[in-house]
Amino acid sequence: MRALGLLLGLSLATSGCLRGALVDARVSAANDSEASLDTLQDYEIGSVGAAARISELEGLLAASAADSRVLLLLARAWCRYTFEVTLDAHEQALEAGDAGLAGYHLERAQAGFGRAAYYADTWLEQSATGFAKATESDAALAAFLDKHFHDADAGEALLWAGFARIGKARSLPTPTGALGATLGRRLLERSLQLAPSLALGVAHLILAVEATRDPTPNFETARREFALADAGAKQQRLLVPVLRARTLFCLQKERASFERELHAALGESDANPRLRLENAAAKRRARRYLTSPLVAAECFGDAAAR
Numbered sequence: 472m473r474a475l476g477l478l479l480g481l482s483l484a485t486s487g488c489l490r491g492a493l494v495d496a497r498v499s500a501a502n503d504s505e506a507s508l509d510t511l512q513d514y515e516i517g518s519v520g521a522a523a524r525i526s527e528l529e530g531l532l533a534a535s536a537a538d539s540r541v542l543l544l545l546a547r548a549w550c551r552y553t554f555e556v557t558l559d560a561h562e563q564a565l566e567a568g569d570a571g572l573a574g575y576h577l578e579r580a581q582a583g584f585g586r587a588a589y590y591a592d593t594w595l596e597q598s599a600t601g602f603a604k605a606t607e608s609d610a611a612l613a614a615f616l617d618k619h620f621h622d623a624d625a626g627e628a629l630l631w632a633g634f635a636r637i638g639k640a641r642s643l644p645t646p647t648g649a650l651g652a653t654l655g656r657r658l659l660e661r662s663l664q665l666a667p668s669l670a671l672g673v674a675h676l677i678l679a680v681e682a683t684r685d686p687t688p689n690f691e692t693a694r695r696e697f698a699l700a701d702a703g704a705k706q707q708r709l710l711v712p713v714l715r716a717r718t719l720f721c722l723q724k725e726r727a728s729f730e731r732e733l734h735a736a737l738g739e740s741d742a743n744p745r746l747r748l749e750n751a752a753a754k755r756r757a758r759r760y761l762t763s764p765l766v767a768a769e770c771f772g773d774a775a776a777r
Contacts, residue, residue: 672703
């Protein structure tokens with residue numbers, strides 16, 4: 472077996488490109504690796520593992536001649552890592568009062584979401600030539616999506632393309648990111664039309680947060696989307712109560728509801744092994760929001776940490 476592994480390694484080094492069954496095996500292993508990573512309860516180990524996974528996938532993409540399955544794996548991996556790890560580091564720097572470090576992590580977030588969008592967009596362009604051109608305006612994108620994307624298999628690429636655009640837009644000064652956020656919503660809505668149960672309702676969660684970010688927040692839409700996100704994950708995704716507290720209840724100055732949601736997230740033991748690492752990241756934010764003078768000042772007009 473060791474000799475066989477050596478021969479395979481020499482073959483790959485010589486050819487420089489994976490093909491056929493070898494690609495299938497590596498893609499299957501990558502999916503298994505992600506499933507195992509998701510079950511880790513240790514955020515520090517998980518974040519290192521997620522970074523290593525991205526490096527592995529980047530190499531696999533180059534070796535597999537931009538295989539469409541690897542494009543989706545990378546789009547998902549970059550979205551998740553940027554949201555769960557890079558933006559967490561950005562918030563920590565803000566809490567520490569280190570503006571330089573906060574700016575550095577924000578630039579990392581913009582780059583991470585940008586890379587995720589590139590991979591998702593490449594998948595969509597491969598499926599329907601002209602997608603990139605259609606993203607120049609909301610009307611053009613809406614018409615293009617209606618014309619070309621009707622099958623559920625496009626749902627995941629649309630999800631990560633939308634997630635990435637919104638993530639990048641919200642880390643840019645307005646109005647620079649306004650179009651990106653609009654296009655992101657359009658892509659998420661189409662993803663939900665094609666594959667409503669995809670990723671345990673994460674599209675609903677993003678749309679819920681977006682509804683609170685409008686110049687005039689739409690609280691009714693936010694409550695509805697949060698409820699749909701909760702239903703999609705069977706109330707096992709702790710980001711739902713954490714983000715509902717940080718956005719909806721913060722804006723509505725509902726301190727009791729804000730604290731109740733965060734304490735509920737912290738009190739959950741092991742809601743779903745498939746969401747264990749994500750939930751560990753959500754609990755980090757819950758602890759920070761409960762004790763943060765910055766959050767207390769923004770949400771409730773005082774600096775009293777509870």
